Amino acid sequence: MLSRRDIGKAFGKVNPxxxxxxxxxxxxxxxxxxxxxxxxxxMVLTDQESRKQRNRAATPxxxxxxxxxxxxxxxxxxxxxxxxxALLVDWDRPPLDQEFPAGTSGAVVYGADEGVGxxxxxxxxxxxxxxxxMAGQCGLLRFEGDEFDVVNAEVGYGSIKDVAVEADxxxxxxxxxxxxMSMLDGDATTHPFVATAVExxxxxxxWAIRYDHxxxxxxxxxxxxxxxxxxxxxxxxxxxxxxxxxxDGSLLMFALExxxxxxxxxxxxxxxxxxxxxxxxxxxKEPIPxxxxxxxxxxxxxxxxxxxxxxxxxxxxxxxxGDDEWALHRYDGGEVTTVVIPFPEPNDVVVHPDxxxxxxxxxxxxxAYDGGEWVRYSAExxxxxxxxxxxxxAPDGSIYIGTRLGVTRISAESx
Amino acid sequence: MDRGTxxxxxxxxxxSHHRRVMAYLLRRAxxxxxxxxxxxxxxxxxxxxxxxxxxxRALPWLYxxxxxxxxxxxxxxxxxxxxxQRVAAQVPNPPAGPEAxxxxxxxxxxxxxxxxSLSERDQxxxxxxxxxxxxxxxxxxxxxCATETVHVRRYRAERRLANALARAGHIPSGRPAVLPxxxxxxx
Numbered sequence: 317m318l319s320r321r322d323i324g325k326a327f328g329k330v331n332p333x334x335x336x337x338x339x340x341x342x343x344x345x346x347x348x349x350x351x352x353x354x355x356x357x358x359m360v361l362t363d364q365e366s367r368k369q370r371n372r373a374a375t376p377x378x379x380x381x382x383x384x385x386x387x388x389x390x391x392x393x394x395x396x397x398x399x400x401x402a403l404l405v406d407w408d409r410p411p412l413d414q415e416f417p418a419g420t421s422g423a424v425v426y427g428a429d430e431g432v433g434x435x436x437x438x439x440x441x442x443x444x445x446x447x448x449x450m451a452g453q454c455g456l457l458r459f460e461g462d463e464f465d466v467v468n469a470e471v472g473y474g475s476i477k478d479v480a481v482e483a484d485x486x487x488x489x490x491x492x493x494x495x496x497m498s499m500l501d502g503d504a505t506t507h508p509f510v511a512t513a514v515e516x517x518x519x520x521x522x523w524a525i526r527y528d529h530x531x532x533x534x535x536x537x538x539x540x541x542x543x544x545x546x547x548x549x550x551x552x553x554x555x556x557x558x559x560x561x562x563x564d565g566s567l568l569m570f571a572l573e574x575x576x577x578x579x580x581x582x583x584x585x586x587x588x589x590x591x592x593x594x595x596x597x598x599x600x601k602e603p604i605p606x607x608x609x610x611x612x613x614x615x616x617x618x619x620x621x622x623x624x625x626x627x628x629x630x631x632x633x634x635x636x637x638g639d640d641e642w643a644l645h646r647y648d649g650g651e652v653t654t655v656v657i658p659f660p661e662p663n664d665v666v667v668h669p670d671x672x673x674x675x676x677x678x679x680x681x682x683x684a685y686d687g688g689e690w691v692r693y694s695a696e697x698x699x700x701x702x703x704x705x706x707x708x709x710a711p712d713g714s715i716y717i718g719t720r721l722g723v724t725r726i727s728a729e730s731x
Numbered sequence: 732m733d734r735g736t737x738x739x740x741x742x743x744x745x746x747s748h749h750r751r752v753m754a755y756l757l758r759r760a761x762x763x764x765x766x767x768x769x770x771x772x773x774x775x776x777x778x779x780x781x782x783x784x785x786x787x788r789a790l791p792w793l794y795x796x797x798x799x800x801x802x803x804x805x806x807x808x809x810x811x812x813x814x815x816q817r818v819a820a821q822v823p824n825p826p827a828g829p830e831a832x833x834x835x836x837x838x839x840x841x842x843x844x845x846x847x848s849l850s851e852r853d854q855x856x857x858x859x860x861x862x863x864x865x866x867x868x869x870x871x872x873x874x875x876c877a878t879e880t881v882h883v884r885r886y887r888a889e890r891r892l893a894n895a896l897a898r899a900g901h902i903p904s905g906r907p908a909v910l911p912x913x914x915x916x917x918x
Contacts, residue, residue, distance in 0.1 A: 323893050328861040330842045336754035345749055348766060352745075352773045435877055475883050492886060660850070703880075720877070 427722035437718035566595035845895035
């Protein structure tokens with residue numbers, strides 16, 4: 317019936333009010349304006365009354381009966397208001413913490429004055445010397461001393477999804493809307509497909525997730541002799557958000573596997589998703605239950621896998637049943653442990669060597685989880701903005717938090 | 732501006748935009764709530780008349796207010812049900828027989844069910860794009876985002892909608908269920 321490309325068109329067809337001119341009749345419009353006018357007049361009167369009250373020298377003390385009524389009314393208001401507020405606050409706000417975690421020595425912010433303007437921090441990687449290389453709307457940036465300098469402004473755009481740096485300094489930039497690019501010493505090369513993730517394994521192989529190939533899906537490709545090819549052993553399709561290199565040199569991703577896939581109809585009877593791995597050219601699936609349907613992935617120093625996805629629980633929402641919460645799943649070769657993420661829109665994850673899991677949210681800052689509680693770092697604690705674009709860890713253990721208005725480095729404790 | 736000038740400017744604002752504001756509200760709420768919300772929207776507009784941007788930017792400004800007003804009217808299953816019924820009733824009848832007619836209604840209902848499974852933010856970027864037919868530059872101030880962010884969020888919302896439809900078995904093509912939904916509001 318519908319391919320992904322047609323979703324928007326189909327969605328437009330279910331517009332409940334396709335013609336705004338028929339949203340209200342003339343009499344309804346007149347009645348609405350009259351109602352607004354009445355409330356405007358009432359507003360004026362209320363404002364006048366408020367001014368009068370403020371000018372009164374003293375407020376008359378209410379009589380006992382009135383006070384009793386006031387107490388009952390207040391109780392009723394509380395009974396009504398508390399559930400209403402509970403409905404409005406639909407996630408548990410973690411405690412704010414003014415202190416940065418143990419093992420760090422404070423935070424440094426790089427904003428517009430340090431070369432990181434709005435949406436200039438969209439993706440980050442580190443070169444062989446551990447120097448941050450960042451891509452965003454300003455172009456390709458490199459950290460130089462105490463600020464970020466523009467290396468190549470032409471590659472800058474707002475939908476950059478990933479950046480990766482090869483050992484020889486070649487920088488790869490992937491993002492929707494433009495073809496995959498690589499740059500070395502200022503010379504840029506364009507590769508003939510759009511990629512949403514790019515990664516370099518320890519053996520120097522460049523891997524990319526080719527977006528919308530086949531149409532509506534994404535696939536894994538690798539660079540061989542300057543030409544991108546599909547690996548001989550690998551997933552049929554992949555989720556397009558994440559490629560991660562494990563300490564053992566293997567490449568991890570979220571694989572998508574169809575049952576009875578019809579390439580002509582671009583349809584399948586069922587779909588399954590797995591955390592999967594390519595190691596020494598061999599493709600395997602991790603024994604993490606597919607119900608998690610993950611989106612973000614990382615590993616710790618010991619090679620344990622951390623995946624962010626759904627909880628697998630089925631919750632009814634408005635008559636529709638589906639995963640309703642995000643969860644962090646950890647798999648170290650034994651059991652999978654799962655923690656519900658108590659904030660919305662996680663969009664990246666890294667694990668510090670001290671075991672702290674850093675998860676960013678595209679809306680609410682970055683969160684550090686030490687196995688006990690989630691500690692939130694937001695604009696209140698000094699992040700440039702609450703809209704976080706990435707969280708990355710430098711080779712020296714520093715945590716970089718990219719935001720809409722700049723990037724913050726939380727340094728590893730160096731003494 | 733004196734009171735008379737204010738009155739004239741407000742009347743002109745109302746005449747120019749009230750139907751589109753009503754359409755915006757009726758696309759998201761039932762009739763009773765929509766009319767109540769419309770009063771609130773234009774009362775805010777009256778109070779902040781001097782802050783309303785001129786020309787084409789006035790309507791997105793009103794949409795932004797309407798969005799905040801409706802945020803107080805949380806989606807409920809009952810409200811969704813009424814909206815779904817209304818939409819199903821408004822899908823043009825196909826020329827063929829009852830089987831085709833039921834399919835058209837099923838698709839509309841399936842689409843709205845899938846929509847309701849998305850976060851409010853995803854729903855809003857889709858509605859503003861396809862129902863209000865606004866360009867990204869006009870959506871950005873409504874959601875409080877940069878234009879580029881709207882682009883990315885629309886892409887993700889479309890993907891999630893496709894996933895929801897695929898999960899429910901309503902589209903054989905498109906992406907499977909790999910993107911869980913968030914449930915917050917805001918840009």
